[in-house]
Amino acid sequence: MIGTIADFHFLRPYWLIFLIPIALFWWAARPRRSFGLELPKEIAPHLAEALKLGAEEHRRMRPIDFATIAMTFAAVAVAGPAWTRAPNPLIADTAPLVIALKVTDSMNETDIAPSRLERAKLKIADLIEARAGAPTALIAYAGTPHRVAPLTEDANILRPLLEGLTPAVMPVKGDAAADALVLAQSILGEPETAGTVLFILDDVDPSEMPELSEASIPLFFLTMLPNGQSIAQLEGQSRATVVPFTGDNRDISRLDRQIQSAYSSALGEGDRVEWQDRGWLFAWPAALLTLMWFRRGWVIHTMLALVLFARPDGAYADGWRDWFLTPDQQGQVAMNQKDYARAGELFEDAYHQGYAKMKAGQYAEAAEIFSQIDTADAAFAEGIARIRNREYRPAIAAFETALRRQPNWPEAHYNLEVSKAILEEVESTREQSDTGEESGIGADDVVFDNETGRGTDTTRQSEAGDGAPLSADQWISSIDTDMQDFLRSRFVLENQERSQ
CATH class of the missing domain: 1.25.40 (Serine Threonine Protein Phosphatase 5, Tetratricopeptide repeat)
Structure with missing residues:
Protein backbone atom coordinates (compact mmCIF):
# COMPACT_ATOMS: atom_id res chain seq x y z
CA MET A 1 0.00 0.00 0.00
CA ILE A 2 2.83 2.41 0.90
CA GLY A 3 4.56 1.61 -2.38
CA THR A 4 1.37 2.27 -4.30
CA ILE A 5 0.94 5.68 -2.68
CA ALA A 6 4.57 6.55 -3.37
CA ASP A 7 4.25 5.58 -7.06
CA PHE A 8 0.96 7.43 -7.60
CA HIS A 9 1.26 10.18 -10.21
CA PHE A 10 -0.51 11.56 -13.28
CA LEU A 11 0.64 10.79 -16.80
CA ARG A 12 -1.00 13.96 -18.17
CA PRO A 13 -1.15 16.34 -15.19
CA TYR A 14 -1.88 19.40 -17.36
CA TRP A 15 -5.50 18.21 -17.62
CA LEU A 16 -5.93 18.92 -13.91
CA ILE A 17 -6.08 22.61 -14.73
CA PHE A 18 -9.70 22.03 -15.74
CA LEU A 19 -10.50 21.54 -12.07
CA ILE A 20 -10.31 25.33 -11.67
CA PRO A 21 -13.09 26.22 -14.18
CA ILE A 22 -15.12 23.28 -12.84
CA ALA A 23 -14.95 24.74 -9.33
CA LEU A 24 -15.80 28.24 -10.60
CA PHE A 25 -18.72 26.85 -12.59
CA TRP A 26 -20.08 25.10 -9.51
CA TRP A 27 -19.70 28.24 -7.37
CA ALA A 28 -21.47 30.42 -9.93
CA ALA A 29 -24.25 28.02 -10.87
CA ARG A 30 -25.30 26.60 -7.51
CA PRO A 31 -28.33 28.40 -5.98
CA ARG A 32 -27.54 30.39 -2.87
CA ARG A 33 -29.09 29.57 0.45
CA SER A 34 -32.14 31.77 1.03
CA PHE A 35 -33.93 32.14 4.34
CA GLY A 36 -37.22 33.83 4.96
CA LEU A 37 -38.05 36.28 7.75
CA GLU A 38 -36.55 35.79 11.15
CA LEU A 39 -38.94 33.81 13.33
CA PRO A 40 -39.68 34.64 16.93
CA LYS A 41 -37.26 33.21 19.44
CA GLU A 42 -40.11 31.56 21.30
CA ILE A 43 -40.45 28.92 18.56
CA ALA A 44 -38.57 25.74 19.26
CA PRO A 45 -35.24 25.64 17.39
CA HIS A 46 -36.01 22.43 15.50
CA LEU A 47 -39.37 23.82 14.37
CA ALA A 48 -37.83 27.17 13.39
CA GLU A 49 -35.20 25.39 11.27
CA ALA A 50 -37.87 23.42 9.45
CA LEU A 51 -39.92 26.58 8.78
CA LYS A 52 -37.07 28.49 7.17
CA LEU A 53 -37.45 28.88 3.43
CA GLY A 54 -34.75 27.18 1.39
CA ALA A 55 -33.50 24.97 4.23
CA GLU A 56 -34.50 21.72 2.53
CA GLU A 57 -33.07 22.86 -0.80
CA HIS A 58 -29.77 23.58 0.90
CA ARG A 59 -29.51 20.15 2.48
CA ARG A 60 -30.23 17.96 -0.56
CA MET A 61 -27.90 17.33 -3.48
CA ARG A 62 -28.75 19.36 -6.52
CA PRO A 63 -28.12 18.49 -10.19
CA ILE A 64 -25.21 20.92 -10.33
CA ASP A 65 -23.52 19.01 -7.49
CA PHE A 66 -23.70 15.71 -9.36
CA ALA A 67 -22.50 17.40 -12.53
CA THR A 68 -19.53 18.92 -10.71
CA ILE A 69 -18.50 15.62 -9.13
CA ALA A 70 -18.85 13.85 -12.50
CA MET A 71 -16.72 16.48 -14.24
CA THR A 72 -14.11 16.21 -11.47
CA PHE A 73 -13.86 12.45 -11.92
CA ALA A 74 -13.65 12.93 -15.68
CA ALA A 75 -10.84 15.47 -15.38
CA VAL A 76 -8.88 13.15 -13.07
CA ALA A 77 -9.45 10.23 -15.47
CA VAL A 78 -8.20 12.21 -18.47
CA ALA A 79 -5.13 13.29 -16.46
CA GLY A 80 -4.05 9.63 -16.43
CA PRO A 81 -3.62 8.48 -12.83
CA ALA A 82 -1.03 5.69 -12.60
CA TRP A 83 0.63 3.70 -9.86
CA THR A 84 1.57 0.39 -11.54
CA ARG A 85 3.63 -0.44 -14.60
CA ALA A 86 2.21 -2.20 -17.64
CA PRO A 87 4.04 -4.89 -19.65
CA ASN A 88 5.00 -4.26 -23.23
CA PRO A 89 2.10 -5.46 -25.44
CA LEU A 90 4.55 -7.04 -27.90
CA ILE A 91 5.89 -9.55 -25.38
CA ALA A 92 4.24 -12.37 -23.49
CA ASP A 93 2.29 -11.73 -20.34
CA THR A 94 4.65 -13.84 -18.28
CA ALA A 95 8.42 -13.74 -17.89
CA PRO A 96 10.73 -15.89 -20.00
CA LEU A 97 11.58 -19.03 -18.06
CA VAL A 98 14.58 -21.31 -18.47
CA ILE A 99 14.13 -24.76 -16.94
CA ALA A 100 17.39 -26.48 -15.93
CA LEU A 101 16.75 -30.21 -15.45
CA LYS A 102 19.31 -32.34 -13.66
CA VAL A 103 19.80 -35.54 -15.65
CA THR A 104 21.97 -37.86 -13.56
CA ASP A 105 21.83 -41.42 -12.27
CA SER A 106 20.47 -40.22 -8.93
CA MET A 107 17.41 -38.88 -10.73
CA ASN A 108 16.58 -42.46 -11.74
CA GLU A 109 15.80 -43.35 -8.13
CA THR A 110 12.32 -44.84 -7.81
CA ASP A 111 11.38 -43.42 -4.40
CA ILE A 112 9.08 -41.18 -6.47
CA ALA A 113 7.18 -43.41 -8.88
CA PRO A 114 8.00 -44.17 -11.62
CA SER A 115 11.29 -42.31 -11.02
CA ARG A 116 12.46 -38.87 -10.02
CA LEU A 117 13.44 -38.04 -13.59
CA GLU A 118 10.23 -39.26 -15.21
CA ARG A 119 8.14 -37.45 -12.62
CA ALA A 120 10.21 -34.31 -13.20
CA LYS A 121 9.39 -34.54 -16.91
CA LEU A 122 5.70 -34.71 -16.05
CA LYS A 123 6.07 -31.66 -13.82
CA ILE A 124 7.75 -29.76 -16.64
CA ALA A 125 4.90 -30.70 -18.98
CA ASP A 126 2.37 -29.48 -16.40
CA LEU A 127 4.26 -26.21 -15.95
CA ILE A 128 4.43 -25.65 -19.72
CA GLU A 129 0.67 -26.22 -19.85
CA ALA A 130 0.10 -23.75 -17.01
CA ARG A 131 2.29 -21.18 -18.79
CA ALA A 132 0.59 -21.61 -22.17
CA GLY A 133 1.82 -18.92 -24.53
CA ALA A 134 4.82 -17.97 -22.38
CA PRO A 135 8.39 -18.35 -23.68
CA THR A 136 10.14 -21.32 -22.09
CA ALA A 137 13.58 -22.82 -22.71
CA LEU A 138 14.98 -26.17 -21.54
CA ILE A 139 18.47 -27.07 -20.33
CA ALA A 140 19.75 -30.51 -19.34
CA TYR A 141 22.83 -30.77 -17.18
CA ALA A 142 25.01 -33.31 -15.45
CA GLY A 143 28.77 -32.75 -15.58
CA THR A 144 28.16 -30.24 -18.39
CA PRO A 145 25.11 -28.17 -19.30
CA HIS A 146 23.43 -28.40 -22.69
CA ARG A 147 20.67 -26.36 -24.27
CA VAL A 148 17.88 -28.71 -25.30
CA ALA A 149 15.46 -26.07 -26.64
CA PRO A 150 15.64 -22.27 -26.94
CA LEU A 151 12.99 -19.90 -25.68
CA THR A 152 9.79 -20.91 -27.40
CA GLU A 153 6.05 -20.57 -26.87
CA ASP A 154 5.33 -23.85 -28.68
CA ALA A 155 5.05 -26.70 -26.19
CA ASN A 156 5.12 -29.20 -29.06
CA ILE A 157 8.80 -28.39 -29.61
CA LEU A 158 9.70 -29.14 -26.00
CA ARG A 159 7.78 -32.35 -25.39
CA PRO A 160 9.58 -34.74 -27.79
CA LEU A 161 12.98 -33.38 -26.74
CA LEU A 162 12.02 -33.77 -23.11
CA GLU A 163 11.15 -37.44 -23.61
CA GLY A 164 14.63 -38.19 -24.96
CA LEU A 165 16.46 -36.96 -21.87
CA THR A 166 18.08 -39.78 -19.87
CA PRO A 167 21.41 -40.02 -18.02
CA ALA A 168 22.72 -42.06 -20.96
CA VAL A 169 22.62 -39.03 -23.29
CA MET A 170 24.76 -36.88 -21.01
CA PRO A 171 28.40 -37.04 -22.14
CA VAL A 172 29.93 -36.14 -18.76
CA LYS A 173 28.78 -37.27 -15.33
CA GLY A 174 28.69 -34.81 -12.43
CA ASP A 175 26.78 -31.79 -11.18
CA ALA A 176 27.45 -28.55 -13.07
CA ALA A 177 24.56 -26.48 -11.71
CA ALA A 178 26.62 -23.27 -11.77
CA ASP A 179 27.52 -23.79 -15.43
CA ALA A 180 23.85 -24.46 -16.14
CA LEU A 181 23.04 -21.09 -14.59
CA VAL A 182 25.58 -19.37 -16.86
CA LEU A 183 24.03 -21.06 -19.89
CA ALA A 184 20.54 -20.05 -18.73
CA GLN A 185 21.65 -16.43 -18.40
CA SER A 186 23.09 -16.51 -21.92
CA ILE A 187 19.76 -17.83 -23.23
CA LEU A 188 17.87 -15.04 -21.50
CA GLY A 189 20.39 -12.52 -22.80
CA GLU A 190 18.93 -9.01 -22.68
CA PRO A 191 15.19 -9.62 -22.99
CA GLU A 192 12.57 -6.90 -22.86
CA THR A 193 11.11 -8.53 -19.76
CA ALA A 194 12.59 -10.01 -16.61
CA GLY A 195 13.57 -13.68 -16.93
CA THR A 196 13.71 -16.43 -14.33
CA VAL A 197 15.51 -19.77 -14.00
CA LEU A 198 13.97 -22.93 -12.52
CA PHE A 199 16.19 -25.79 -11.37
CA ILE A 200 14.58 -29.21 -11.07
CA LEU A 201 16.92 -31.43 -9.10
CA ASP A 202 17.35 -33.83 -6.20
CA ASP A 203 20.66 -32.52 -4.84
CA VAL A 204 23.25 -29.78 -5.31
CA ASP A 205 27.02 -30.11 -5.11
CA PRO A 206 28.12 -27.75 -2.28
CA SER A 207 30.90 -26.39 -4.52
CA GLU A 208 28.22 -25.05 -6.89
CA MET A 209 26.37 -23.02 -4.26
CA PRO A 210 28.53 -19.84 -4.21
CA GLU A 211 27.69 -19.09 -7.85
CA LEU A 212 24.02 -19.93 -7.34
CA SER A 213 23.83 -17.75 -4.23
CA GLU A 214 25.20 -14.73 -6.12
CA ALA A 215 22.79 -15.01 -9.08
CA SER A 216 21.51 -11.66 -10.33
CA ILE A 217 18.22 -13.09 -11.59
CA PRO A 218 15.42 -14.81 -9.67
CA LEU A 219 16.09 -18.51 -9.04
CA PHE A 220 13.53 -21.20 -8.28
CA PHE A 221 14.19 -24.78 -7.19
CA LEU A 222 11.79 -27.72 -7.45
CA THR A 223 13.23 -30.46 -5.25
CA MET A 224 12.44 -33.97 -6.51
CA LEU A 225 12.51 -35.73 -3.15
CA PRO A 226 9.69 -37.74 -1.52
CA ASN A 227 7.63 -36.61 1.47
CA GLY A 228 8.65 -32.98 1.15
CA GLN A 229 12.28 -33.65 2.07
CA SER A 230 14.56 -30.64 1.81
CA ILE A 231 18.04 -30.20 0.37
CA ALA A 232 20.43 -28.95 3.03
CA GLN A 233 22.43 -26.78 0.63
CA LEU A 234 19.31 -24.83 -0.34
CA GLU A 235 18.18 -24.05 3.19
CA GLY A 236 18.54 -20.42 4.19
CA GLN A 237 18.82 -19.15 0.62
CA SER A 238 17.09 -15.77 0.92
CA ARG A 239 17.40 -14.90 -2.78
CA ALA A 240 15.97 -18.19 -4.07
CA THR A 241 12.55 -19.81 -3.83
CA VAL A 242 12.53 -23.52 -2.98
CA VAL A 243 9.36 -25.49 -3.73
CA PRO A 244 9.19 -29.14 -2.56
CA PHE A 245 7.71 -31.86 -4.75
CA THR A 246 4.05 -32.75 -4.19
CA GLY A 247 2.07 -35.62 -5.62
CA ASP A 248 -0.56 -33.23 -6.97
CA ASN A 249 -0.33 -29.90 -8.81
CA ARG A 250 0.18 -27.73 -5.74
CA ASP A 251 3.90 -27.37 -6.44
CA ILE A 252 3.25 -26.32 -10.06
CA SER A 253 0.56 -23.84 -9.01
CA ARG A 254 2.88 -22.33 -6.43
CA LEU A 255 5.73 -22.07 -8.92
CA ASP A 256 3.47 -20.39 -11.47
CA ARG A 257 2.31 -17.82 -8.90
CA GLN A 258 5.83 -17.16 -7.63
CA ILE A 259 7.22 -16.70 -11.14
CA GLN A 260 4.41 -14.28 -11.96
CA SER A 261 5.09 -12.38 -8.74
CA ALA A 262 8.81 -12.11 -9.51
CA TYR A 263 7.94 -10.87 -12.99
CA SER A 264 5.59 -8.20 -11.63
CA SER A 265 8.21 -7.02 -9.13
CA ALA A 266 10.82 -6.76 -11.87
CA LEU A 267 8.46 -4.74 -14.03
CA GLY A 268 7.93 -2.30 -11.18
CA GLU A 269 11.68 -1.72 -10.95
CA GLY A 270 12.33 -1.20 -14.64
CA ASP A 271 12.14 2.34 -15.97
CA ARG A 272 11.87 0.95 -19.50
CA VAL A 273 8.37 -0.38 -18.78
CA GLU A 274 5.52 2.07 -19.29
CA TRP A 275 3.14 3.07 -16.54
CA GLN A 276 -0.35 1.64 -16.72
CA ASP A 277 -3.03 4.29 -17.20
CA ARG A 278 -5.72 3.74 -14.53
CA GLY A 279 -7.96 6.54 -15.67
CA TRP A 280 -10.73 4.11 -16.53
CA LEU A 281 -11.26 3.51 -12.80
CA PHE A 282 -12.27 7.15 -12.42
CA ALA A 283 -14.25 7.19 -15.66
CA TRP A 284 -16.77 4.68 -14.30
CA PRO A 285 -18.00 6.83 -11.37
CA ALA A 286 -18.17 9.82 -13.73
CA ALA A 287 -20.37 7.78 -16.09
CA LEU A 288 -22.61 6.57 -13.25
CA LEU A 289 -23.06 10.08 -11.91
CA THR A 290 -23.88 11.28 -15.41
CA LEU A 291 -26.77 8.83 -15.44
CA MET A 292 -28.42 10.93 -12.72
CA TRP A 293 -28.98 13.60 -15.36
CA PHE A 294 -31.61 11.40 -16.95
CA ARG A 295 -33.99 12.03 -14.08
CA ARG A 296 -37.05 14.06 -14.98
CA GLY A 297 -36.28 17.75 -15.04
CA TRP A 298 -32.52 17.31 -14.90
CA VAL A 299 -31.68 17.17 -18.58
CA ILE A 300 -33.29 17.42 -21.99
CA HIS A 301 -34.79 14.05 -22.81
CA THR A 302 -33.44 14.13 -26.34
CA MET A 303 -29.87 13.77 -25.04
CA LEU A 304 -30.38 10.03 -24.71
CA ALA A 305 -31.48 9.79 -28.31
CA LEU A 306 -28.47 11.82 -29.42
CA VAL A 307 -26.08 9.50 -27.59
CA LEU A 308 -27.65 6.20 -28.61
CA PHE A 309 -28.78 6.96 -32.13
CA ALA A 310 -26.16 9.41 -33.35
CA ARG A 311 -24.87 6.85 -35.85
CA PRO A 312 -26.96 6.69 -39.04
CA ASP A 313 -26.97 2.90 -39.10
CA GLY A 314 -28.07 2.71 -35.47
CA ALA A 315 -25.33 0.16 -34.73
CA TYR A 316 -24.72 1.46 -31.23
CA ALA A 317 -24.78 -1.94 -29.51
CA ASP A 318 -22.04 -3.65 -31.48
CA GLY A 319 -20.02 -0.63 -32.57
CA TRP A 320 -19.65 1.30 -29.36
CA ARG A 321 -15.99 0.30 -29.08
CA ASP A 322 -15.26 2.28 -32.25
CA TRP A 323 -16.22 5.45 -30.39
CA PHE A 324 -13.57 4.98 -27.72
CA LEU A 325 -10.89 2.52 -28.92
CA THR A 326 -8.69 2.38 -31.99
CA PRO A 327 -8.56 -0.91 -33.95
CA ASP A 328 -5.17 -1.72 -32.43
CA GLN A 329 -6.50 -1.07 -28.93
CA GLN A 330 -9.47 -3.32 -29.63
CA GLY A 331 -7.09 -5.96 -30.92
CA GLN A 332 -5.04 -5.77 -27.71
CA VAL A 333 -8.21 -6.18 -25.66
CA ALA A 334 -9.00 -9.33 -27.65
CA MET A 335 -5.42 -10.56 -27.12
CA ASN A 336 -5.74 -10.05 -23.37
CA GLN A 337 -8.92 -12.13 -23.52
CA LYS A 338 -7.00 -14.80 -25.49
CA ASP A 339 -9.37 -14.37 -28.43
CA TYR A 340 -6.48 -14.49 -30.88
CA ALA A 341 -8.53 -15.09 -34.03
CA ARG A 342 -10.61 -11.98 -33.41
CA ALA A 343 -7.49 -10.00 -32.49
CA GLY A 344 -5.94 -10.93 -35.81
CA GLU A 345 -8.90 -9.38 -37.60
CA LEU A 346 -8.94 -6.22 -35.46
CA PHE A 347 -5.27 -5.23 -35.50
CA GLU A 348 -4.16 -2.77 -38.14
CA ASP A 349 -0.50 -2.91 -37.15
CA ALA A 350 1.03 -5.63 -39.31
CA TYR A 351 3.34 -7.13 -36.68
CA HIS A 352 0.58 -7.29 -34.08
CA GLN A 353 -1.76 -8.80 -36.64
CA GLY A 354 0.72 -11.48 -37.66
CA TYR A 355 1.50 -12.32 -34.04
CA ALA A 356 -2.20 -12.68 -33.21
CA LYS A 357 -2.80 -14.93 -36.22
CA MET A 358 0.16 -17.11 -35.26
CA LYS A 359 -1.22 -17.43 -31.73
CA ALA A 360 -4.57 -18.42 -33.27
CA GLY A 361 -2.90 -21.20 -35.26
Missing part, protein backbone atom coordinates in the same frame (compact mmCIF):
# COMPACT_ATOMS: atom_id res chain seq x y z
CA GLN A 362 -3.31 -19.41 -38.60
CA TYR A 363 0.33 -20.00 -39.47
CA ALA A 364 0.09 -19.54 -43.25
CA GLU A 365 -1.62 -16.15 -42.91
CA ALA A 366 0.81 -15.09 -40.19
CA ALA A 367 3.83 -16.06 -42.29
CA GLU A 368 2.49 -14.08 -45.25
CA ILE A 369 2.06 -10.98 -43.08
CA PHE A 370 5.53 -11.27 -41.51
CA SER A 371 7.13 -11.75 -44.94
CA GLN A 372 6.00 -8.24 -45.89
CA ILE A 373 7.74 -6.58 -42.91
CA ASP A 374 11.37 -5.63 -43.46
CA THR A 375 12.77 -6.30 -39.98
CA ALA A 376 14.81 -9.08 -38.38
CA ASP A 377 12.10 -9.76 -35.80
CA ALA A 378 9.52 -10.19 -38.55
CA ALA A 379 11.73 -12.61 -40.46
CA PHE A 380 12.33 -14.60 -37.27
CA ALA A 381 8.58 -14.69 -36.59
CA GLU A 382 7.97 -15.78 -40.18
CA GLY A 383 10.38 -18.66 -39.67
CA ILE A 384 8.53 -19.76 -36.53
CA ALA A 385 5.20 -19.61 -38.37
CA ARG A 386 6.60 -21.53 -41.33
CA ILE A 387 8.09 -24.30 -39.23
CA ARG A 388 4.84 -24.69 -37.30
CA ASN A 389 3.05 -24.97 -40.63
CA ARG A 390 5.50 -27.73 -41.71
CA GLU A 391 7.02 -25.45 -44.37
CA TYR A 392 10.63 -26.26 -43.61
CA ARG A 393 12.36 -24.88 -46.71
CA PRO A 394 10.64 -21.46 -46.43
CA ALA A 395 11.39 -21.54 -42.69
CA ILE A 396 15.09 -22.00 -43.40
CA ALA A 397 14.99 -19.09 -45.85
CA ALA A 398 13.22 -16.91 -43.27
CA PHE A 399 15.79 -17.64 -40.54
CA GLU A 400 18.60 -16.93 -43.00
CA THR A 401 16.94 -13.60 -43.78
CA ALA A 402 16.72 -12.82 -40.06
CA LEU A 403 20.45 -13.53 -39.71
CA ARG A 404 21.28 -11.28 -42.66
CA ARG A 405 19.36 -8.46 -41.04
CA GLN A 406 20.71 -9.16 -37.55
CA PRO A 407 23.89 -11.25 -37.52
CA ASN A 408 25.03 -13.13 -34.40
CA TRP A 409 21.46 -13.80 -33.24
CA PRO A 410 21.76 -17.04 -31.20
CA GLU A 411 18.08 -17.96 -31.34
CA ALA A 412 17.94 -17.48 -35.10
CA HIS A 413 21.09 -19.60 -35.54
CA TYR A 414 19.64 -22.34 -33.36
CA ASN A 415 16.25 -22.37 -35.09
CA LEU A 416 17.98 -22.42 -38.46
CA GLU A 417 19.88 -25.56 -37.47
CA VAL A 418 16.73 -27.15 -36.05
CA SER A 419 14.85 -26.43 -39.28
CA LYS A 420 17.61 -27.98 -41.36
CA ALA A 421 17.74 -31.04 -39.10
CA ILE A 422 13.98 -31.54 -39.30
CA LEU A 423 14.02 -31.16 -43.09
CA GLU A 424 16.85 -33.70 -43.30
CA GLU A 425 14.94 -36.21 -41.19
CA VAL A 426 11.66 -35.65 -43.04
CA GLU A 427 13.22 -36.07 -46.46
CA SER A 428 15.24 -39.11 -45.37
CA THR A 429 12.10 -40.72 -44.01
CA ARG A 430 10.18 -39.79 -47.16
CA GLU A 431 12.83 -41.50 -49.29
CA GLN A 432 12.76 -44.62 -47.15
CA SER A 433 8.98 -44.69 -47.20
CA ASP A 434 8.73 -44.03 -50.93
CA THR A 435 11.46 -46.47 -52.02
CA GLY A 436 10.24 -49.24 -49.79
CA GLU A 437 13.37 -49.62 -47.66
CA GLU A 438 11.32 -49.65 -44.50
CA SER A 439 7.68 -50.02 -45.50
CA GLY A 440 8.00 -52.79 -48.06
CA ILE A 441 6.58 -50.72 -50.96
CA GLY A 442 8.14 -51.54 -54.31
CA ALA A 443 10.90 -49.24 -55.54
CA ASP A 444 9.15 -48.87 -58.89
CA ASP A 445 6.19 -47.13 -57.22
CA VAL A 446 8.09 -43.83 -56.88
CA VAL A 447 10.50 -42.18 -59.31
CA PHE A 448 12.73 -39.27 -58.27
CA ASP A 449 13.50 -36.87 -61.07
CA ASN A 450 16.47 -35.33 -59.29
CA GLU A 451 18.55 -36.88 -56.54
CA THR A 452 20.10 -33.55 -55.53
CA GLY A 453 16.68 -32.07 -54.87
CA ARG A 454 15.79 -35.18 -52.86
CA GLY A 455 12.33 -35.55 -54.19
CA THR A 456 11.36 -31.89 -54.45
CA ASP A 457 9.53 -32.69 -57.73
CA THR A 458 8.34 -36.31 -57.87
CA THR A 459 5.88 -38.43 -59.77
CA ARG A 460 3.99 -40.95 -57.72
CA GLN A 461 1.99 -43.82 -59.09
CA SER A 462 -0.20 -45.52 -56.54
CA GLU A 463 -2.92 -48.06 -56.69
CA ALA A 464 -6.39 -47.26 -55.49
CA GLY A 465 -6.88 -48.01 -51.84
CA ASP A 466 -4.32 -47.39 -49.12
CA GLY A 467 -1.58 -46.09 -51.39
CA ALA A 468 -2.06 -42.38 -50.51
CA PRO A 469 1.16 -40.40 -49.92
CA LEU A 470 2.22 -39.78 -46.36
CA SER A 471 1.42 -36.44 -44.78
CA ALA A 472 4.05 -34.29 -43.07
CA ASP A 473 2.83 -35.38 -39.64
CA GLN A 474 3.05 -39.03 -40.67
CA TRP A 475 6.58 -38.49 -41.94
CA ILE A 476 7.62 -36.97 -38.64
CA SER A 477 5.95 -39.70 -36.59
CA SER A 478 7.68 -42.37 -38.69
CA ILE A 479 11.19 -41.02 -38.16
CA ASP A 480 13.30 -43.96 -36.98
CA THR A 481 16.14 -41.92 -35.53
CA ASP A 482 15.92 -42.28 -31.76
CA MET A 483 15.68 -38.97 -29.91
CA GLN A 484 18.20 -40.18 -27.36
CA ASP A 485 20.74 -40.82 -30.11
CA PHE A 486 20.06 -37.39 -31.55
CA LEU A 487 20.56 -35.64 -28.21
CA ARG A 488 23.62 -37.73 -27.31
CA SER A 489 25.31 -36.89 -30.60
CA ARG A 490 24.48 -33.22 -30.27
CA PHE A 491 25.73 -32.99 -26.68
CA VAL A 492 29.00 -34.75 -27.55
CA LEU A 493 29.51 -32.34 -30.45
CA GLU A 494 28.89 -29.36 -28.16
CA ASN A 495 31.51 -30.63 -25.71
CA GLN A 496 34.00 -31.03 -28.51
CA GLU A 497 33.37 -27.48 -29.68
CA ARG A 498 33.88 -26.17 -26.13
CA SER A 499 37.21 -27.95 -25.76
CA GLN A 500 38.55 -26.44 -28.99
